Amino acid sequence: xxxxxxxxxxxxxxxxxxxxxxxxxxxxxxxxxxxxxxxxxxxxxxxxxxxxxxxxxxxxxxxxxxxxxxxxxxxxxxxxxxxxxxxxxxxxxxxxxxxxxxxxxxxxxxxxxxxxxxxxxxxxxxxxxxxxxxxxxxxxxxxxxxxxxxxxxxxxxxxxxxxxxxxxxxxxxxxxxxxxxxxxxxxxxxxxxxxxxxxxxxxxxxxxxxxxxxxxxxxxxxxxxxxxxxxxxxxxxxxxxxxxxxxxxxxxxxxxxxxxxxxxxxxxxxxxxxxxxxxxxxxxxxxxxxxxxxxxxxxxx
Numbered sequence: 593x594x595x596x597x598x599x600x601x602x603x604x605x606x607x608x609x610x611x612x613x614x615x616x617x618x619x620x621x622x623x624x625x626x627x628x629x630x631x632x633x634x635x636x637x638x639x640x641x642x643x644x645x646x647x648x649x650x651x652x653x654x655x656x657x658x659x660x661x662x663x664x665x666x667x668x669x670x671x672x673x674x675x676x677x678x679x680x681x682x683x684x685x686x687x688x689x690x691x692x693x694x695x696x697x698x699x700x701x702x703x704x705x706x707x708x709x710x711x712x713x714x715x716x717x718x719x720x721x722x723x724x725x726x727x728x729x730x731x732x733x734x735x736x737x738x739x740x741x742x743x744x745x746x747x748x749x750x751x752x753x754x755x756x757x758x759x760x761x762x763x764x765x766x767x768x769x770x771x772x773x774x775x776x777x778x779x780x781x782x783x784x785x786x787x788x789x790x791x792x793x794x795x796x797x798x799x800x801x802x803x804x805x806x807x808x809x810x811x812x813x814x815x816x817x818x819x820x821x822x823x824x825x826x827x828x829x830x831x832x833x834x835x836x837x838x839x840x841x842x843x844x845x846x847x848x849x850x851x852x853x854x855x856x857x858x859x860x861x862x863x864x865x866x867x868x869x870x871x872x873x874x875x876x877x878x879x880x881x882x883x884x885x886x887x888x889x890x891x892x893x
Contacts, residue, residue: 600674600701600732604769606639607800608676612840613648613661615853621657623664625849630668632848637801639789642703644678645736645792647836652855655686659693665700674700676734682707688726690738701732734791735771750778750785757786775830776800780816783807794826795842796888798866822877825872834859838869845873845890 611633631643643659643665644650653661662677670674677694691702703775704723710716716750724733753770760767763847771791772782779790779800790800799822806815811839825842829835837859840852854860861869877891 597688598700598761600676600734602767604640604674604771605788607637607789607797607804608640608642608649608771609633609648609797610640610642610645610791610850611665612793612836612843613644613650613653614849615855616713617849617853618795619849619853619855621661622654622809622850626661626664627668627847627850629843632843633797633829634669634672636797636817638673638797639801639804640674640676640700641665642676642678642791645703646678648678648841649836649855649858653856654682654773658690661699662694662699671698676701676703678703678705678736680705680707680736684723684726687723687761691727691731692785695731701729701734703734703736705736705768734853736772747810749782753782753786754789758846775835777830777872778811779803780807781818783815784812793839794829795839796825798886798888802885803809818883818885821883821885822876824877828869828872834861834865837861841866842890860890 612629630641637821642648643662644653645874650658658679666675670671675698677690679687679690679694687704690713704720706716706719710719720735727733750830753772755762756770757769759765769788770786772779772787772790772791773790774782775793776790776792780803782790783804789804792800794800803815803819806812806818829838831838836854837852838861840854841850841861844847844852852861859890873891877887880887880891
């Protein structure tokens with residue numbers, strides 16, 4: 593595949609959606625749904641995609657499956673957006689192998705998280721120094737900060753974001769791109785503090801894109817008004833242990849995934865959960881009907 597997008601660098605901005613990994617009801621990878629999912633994300637206007645992240649259930653895939661999934665998704669994207677591939681691995685040699693395979697297949701960069709056991713700033717710095725040295729200067733790296741899974745804390749809180757954004761002036765270091773996460777839960781505040789965009793898997797990516805574009809057009813207050821309409825669902829997705837199932841069910845209801853299956857051990861929704869989600873959809877639908885914003889597919893059940 594010929595790469596038509598430049599490699600990831602400090603100018604990265606916008607909405608980098610973290611892709612789900614579709615499975616059939618029997619737990620096998622569902623490549624037909626993957627094609628629909630990629631097309632859906634692109635049609636929603638995302639600025640980039642991230643594969644094999646925490647939301648992508650990467651640890652539940654074998655090395656062979658990770659490679660097959662990555663190649664299939666990159667072929668489907670076909671250079672239309674930059675793609676970052678999660679390559680975190682407890683073994684640096686394995687991490688390097690997958691990273692090189694990803695870049696050769698057309699990825700714009702790789703994403704690496706800390707490994708459990710890194711407690712001090714010195715340990716974190718030493719680990720990522722080893723990783724970046726092993727990867728070499730030709731492979732761009734996105735550092736992933738997701739303590740609920742890794743137990744490694746890199747950049748906690750909004751104050752840290754502000755500090756990093758001011759660092760080129762206060763400490764003489766080069767500017768880096770900051771794509772916030774947190775499920776989009778603090779997106780307006782993070783953009784106001786200087787984040788370059790967001791990297792998350794919220795199941796209505798069009799909302800994230802609209803918000804980002806409104807912020808860039810100096811319509812921050814209007815963007816936050818729109819955000820407030822979706823906030824109950826954004827918050828609902830943040831339930832620990834259930835968020836992935838909620839996102840997959842939402843994507844299923846939008847006609848994107850054939851199944852909301854997560855690989856075992858993984859979350860699933862019971863009848864009470866489904867009714868609760870539908871109630872939130874109904875409330876969102878009523879609110880959107882009072883605005884001129886588009887109504888996403890799937891809100892009517």
